[in-house]
Amino acid sequence: MKINILGWMLYGNFLLTTLMYLYLFQYRKLIGFQLGMNISIIVGGITALSTGVVLIYQYPFHFVLITILSTLTGVTIGSLFGGLFDYQTLLTGYGNGMMLGLMSPMIGSAANNNFPFLIFIEMLLMVSYLLLFLSVRRS
Amino acid sequence: MLLLKLYLFLSLIVNCVMGYLVFVKGRKSRKLFSDRFAIISSTLYSTSLCFTIGLHLFLLLQDKSSAIIISTVIIGAIIGTCIGALETFKSLLIGYFHGMTAALMGTMLGAILVDPSLCRLPSLYSLQIEQNIIGMSVFITLLTTVTFGLLLASFRV
Numbered sequence: 338m339k340i341n342i343l344g345w346m347l348y349g350n351f352l353l354t355t356l357m358y359l360y361l362f363q364y365r366k367l368i369g370f371q372l373g374m375n376i377s378i379i380v381g382g383i384t385a386l387s388t389g390v391v392l393i394y395q396y397p398f399h400f401v402l403i404t405i406l407s408t409l410t411g412v413t414i415g416s417l418f419g420g421l422f423d424y425q426t427l428l429t430g431y432g433n434g435m436m437l438g439l440m441s442p443m444i445g446s447a448a449n450n451n452f453p454f455l456i457f458i459e460m461l462l463m464v465s466y467l468l469l470f471l472s473v474r475r476s
Numbered sequence: 477m478l479l480l481k482l483y484l485f486l487s488l489i490v491n492c493v494m495g496y497l498v499f500v501k502g503r504k505s506r507k508l509f510s511d512r513f514a515i516i517s518s519t520l521y522s523t524s525l526c527f528t529i530g531l532h533l534f535l536l537l538q539d540k541s542s543a544i545i546i547s548t549v550i551i552g553a554i555i556g557t558c559i560g561a562l563e564t565f566k567s568l569l570i571g572y573f574h575g576m577t578a579a580l581m582g583t584m585l586g587a588i589l590v591d592p593s594l595c596r597l598p599s600l601y602s603l604q605i606e607q608n609i610i611g612m613s614v615f616i617t618l619l620t621t622v623t624f625g626l627l628l629a630s631f632r633v
Contacts, residue, residue, distance in 0.1 A: 370512075400592070404615075425513055428627075431626065435523075435524070439585065443584070
């Protein structure tokens with residue numbers, strides 16, 4: 338039951354990230370570099386955090402492999418979102434995704450399969466995507 | 477065990493040499509940097525270099541842990557300040573802060589790899605500590621190499 342929920346959660350996160358990428362791809366000419374830098378920091382960090390926490394809840398016996406996987410996820414998504422704007426935002430998203438991806442399995446394993454913590458991480462992701470959506474609309 | 481220490485020492489040396497080469501290259505072309513690029517490059521550079529140095533130092537000398545944490549934080553702060561001092565005073569502050577933070581995080585990762593019960597990981601991990609240490613060290617070295625490659629590519633601009 339729980340494994341089912343975790344798998345769907347990961348899938349939903351990646352679906353949301355893809356939708357956000359497609360949405361930002363339309364408006365990338367209108368966004369300045371200051372907002373672009375913040376977008377790449379937020380999206381790379383929060384995706385790496387949620388991926389690491391969800392994966393360490395699901396497979397608690399593969400710590401090193403999951404650290405590698407979540408770091409690669411953070412690096413890739415931060416670079417993709419930063420690459421929409423210019424090379425310096427790419428570097429910013431890369432660095433922040435790397436840092437949070439290395440940290441996130443530690444947080445997940447220290448939380449010791451606590452279910453409200455998982456809900457909290459998902460709420461954090463939803464709220465940050467909502468804020469990002471609103472700030473792109475306003476600019 | 478001795479072989480593992482030798483491997484970690486060689487890996488630390490390789491990382492430091494790569495960091496020094498990037499420093500020399502950045503020092504040559506420091507007049508070309510804009511204000512914003514100076515901040516971003518010093519952030520990324522001090523983060524990745526101090527993270528590897530903290531991790532490898534903690535894994536190498538894991539007996540005296542509190543002295544190691546204090547000395548790695550000081551080393552990270554000094555390296556970050558040196559990197560940030562290539563450009564302006566703003567990038568000096570940013571490099572100092574990120575070097576300190578990354579050294580703390582690297583020692584944290586090393587502490588969890590050495591003692592998995594710190595993070596309530598399952599007890600199976602106590603059987604494969606050396607395997608985990610080598611895997612993580614190889615991955616961090618590869619990640620640092622890729623980061624330095626990106627930085628070197630951006631110094632041309």
